[in-house]
Amino acid sequence: MAATILKRLLAAIPVLLGLTVIVFAIMAMIPGDPATAILGSYATPENVERLNRQLGLDRSLPEQYFVWLSNILTGDFGRSYSLNRPVLDEVLERLSATLLLAGTALVVASVLGLLAGVFSAVRQYGATDKVLTFFVLIGISMPAFFLGLLLILGFAVNWRLFPPSGMTAIYGGGGPLDIAHHLALPALTLAIVATGVIARLTRTAMLEVLRQDYIRTARAKGLGEGSVIGRHAFKAALVSVIPVIGIQAGFVLGGAVYVETVFQWPGIGSMLVNAISQRDILLVQGGVLVVAAAYVMFNLAADLMQMAIDPRLRG
């Protein structure tokens, strides 16, 4: 058991390294000369050359990669020129806001999606199933950036139930309740699509499981439907739904870009959009790497959870 967990943890390392290679490769493809970009087009060739040497750009790409990687491993992500502060400081400051938003959305999506999927499967082709399936389809087709605006119009402008933007109230904000109040709309927005996907897969997984022989065994034992569905079928369906929840973590972390922009949530997503507009490449690089690493961790957690509920995977 412990050995298997260790194996999974070690397996995450090449994935993380692969991420750095891809991010580095993308950034290396930037057209134009970074030194010229930094110094402006009036810079003298000598200055450009000196800066290139300073940035290590006169070396081969693999060399550059290893220098860059060792810098990152020691926590040096470079300096954001638009904010004039270390990239790592800015990213870490915003990471907690993004994780709070994405984590809440993922929990909401999992709970709602699993419930909807189970009910849909149990009432297959019934009215409940049809209504739920239709809502799921709406959820999957609804752009988060549009849904966010609609929720702001309805709940913030019209009914004034929730604040339209930000993470804390300007005056006297910052308490857990205040943050929860601000979190409600963006988390719901972010959860909608993932809810739809999870509900769909849960429905399919439940239908698949309900045909299995061990479900018939459970019924033949005289167990009630509550126990057959809620215990036997649900636990079996979870095995195939959990990896999907892991994958949804990626969509939620990515979707945070829209939602943070719409709700002006001070996370990495809105930071990235600004950084791209400012062409602050180092900041983009740092943000993308950290969020991608967070995604790897979410998937690792899903892996371990799957092992926890399915003894056959522990081998």
Next chain:
Amino acid sequence: MSADAIRPEAREDRPPASRPSASRPSTWRLFRRNALATGGLAILTLVVAVALLAPVLPLADPDATALAERLARPLTGGHLLGTDALGRDTLSRLVWGTRVSLLVGFSATLIAALVGSLIGFVAGYAGGRVDAVLMRGIDMVLAFPYILLALAIVAVLGPGLINALYAIAIVNIPFFARNVRGLTLGLARREFVDAARLSGQGDAAILFGEVLPNVMPVIVITMSTTMGWMILETAGLSFLGLGAQPPRADLGSMLGEGRTVLFNAPHVAVIPGVMIFVIVMSINLVGDGVRDVLDPRLRSGALARPGARARIARREAPPPPRDGLLEIAGLRTTFGAGASKVEAVRGVDLHVAEGECLGVVGESGSGKSVTAMSVMGLVPSPPATIEAGAAYLAGRDLFTLPDREIRALRGAAVAYVFQDPLSTLHPQFTVGTQIIEALRAHGPVGRKAARARAVELLDLVRIPGAERRLDAYPHELSGGMRQRVGIAMALANAPDVLIADEPTTALDVTVQAQILTLLARLRREETVAVVFITHDFGVVSAVTDRVAVMYAGEVVETGPTEALLAAPAHPYTERLIACVPVLGEPDRALAAIPGRPPSLAEPPPGCAFADRCARVEADCRAAPVAMRPLAEGRAVRCLHPVWGA
């Protein structure tokens, strides 16, 4: 029921002409039957048509600004959908923006499909190291949160509609690559590809001539399921200001611009937002429809959920024929409905006395499992329906009992042991949990007492180290041990009747013998009546008192085991007994029965065995053959039996 209780291949036997065409509708008709998908297609067609016709439609200039008319509400001043912050006509901008969004989304889909499929082809066809390297790369791309990678690409290429298009296409490549690679990998090793290769065709010719046509449906399905996403995500990048740049507008950038005036003129944002939603939704509806039609599992209804209890739709209940412990009378169970209806059980009568062991013997598909499962309503519905007959347990009609009472009897008065203990035990619960659960379902037992009783039960079925085994998961036990657990679980509540459905079929021969000995012993010690279902006459002689032979959904012969084995009356029974190898008679020819059982979708009017019978005569096929008594306790469904005619 055993997996082959309905034999699809038996149904395919008949020439297609004899089957009504409605039983296998065309792809298009199946699609049309899905109202949502058809609606989606209609809306999508309308949207695409309007977008295509934009240049010839009588629309205002989408870029003509008129500051005097800015932020006009819909239906005012000659602007059907109002105007935006610069006084431009929203309707016109909507149509032109839709045109851009559709074009971009469609182009991105094509690029992703082309590049992704190519990667998938090469990886799947080449296999080996090429495959490994390409797929590692694809996996790496998938290791990124979807949109984040697109953002990184846009960050490098710079904001702009075309760059957004590339970014979205790139992040969707893995979906095509994976799907196509998986299929190609299988196809590349198939006979027809080998044949093409041997005939001297080059790799490219094989790929495009032989493999591509077979992979095309998967590419189409992947396109239909990803296109909605791609339109949505390109709109999203434009919304963030990273896609379409002014003055060019797509739906996303219109929404983004509308956001700045959201509070005083919501329609500017809401109208393009609704449009994105409508397009994505209709594409998803069509995509689901296409997938459902092309997915054979959904077509055959194999994903139907069996309910807690079999559907019973009988007009009247036949009275119990005798006063045995378990009486089955005139049972008819069918699968499916309409043209594809299969009559799996066609009027079966069986009875079991207290403490008796009845063997039910027949080939797979003879309806023996379905009969046994019907008793406690355990045949899967849908697709099964109990259409007629009754099952009486100690005089009580089981088919009229309310669900709560049938549940109280399941596992308590009537318990089941199933064929394959690996698939019939829940893989994620320990053996102990599953036995304790059976105990607690039928009475208030404390945890400690239940556990102690579970240990007793495992001891009873001779599982060594019972206490320790309670915490084992099914996959940690051998096949024989698992089946012992299955039997222990069935005996948990001291049932009156034990229905064992091929309990030894999935086991090794030596283990089979152990389980049979165990069952024989338990039957005596626990005084439980047993219905023993098997296809093996060798097993029948070892454990049963009486035998019922089933063929094509009917009982064709019954009698005391010894008498029936010694002198079978039905030609089918005779042949079936001849199939059993006898120890010490290695020279005896094992005669397989030629032919196949008839299709139960259209059972023959006369004797079902007629086509395979050596003793068949004209009258056999004319009318249904009734059971007739033969000797003490024996009966046969045959006009020209082996003896006693």
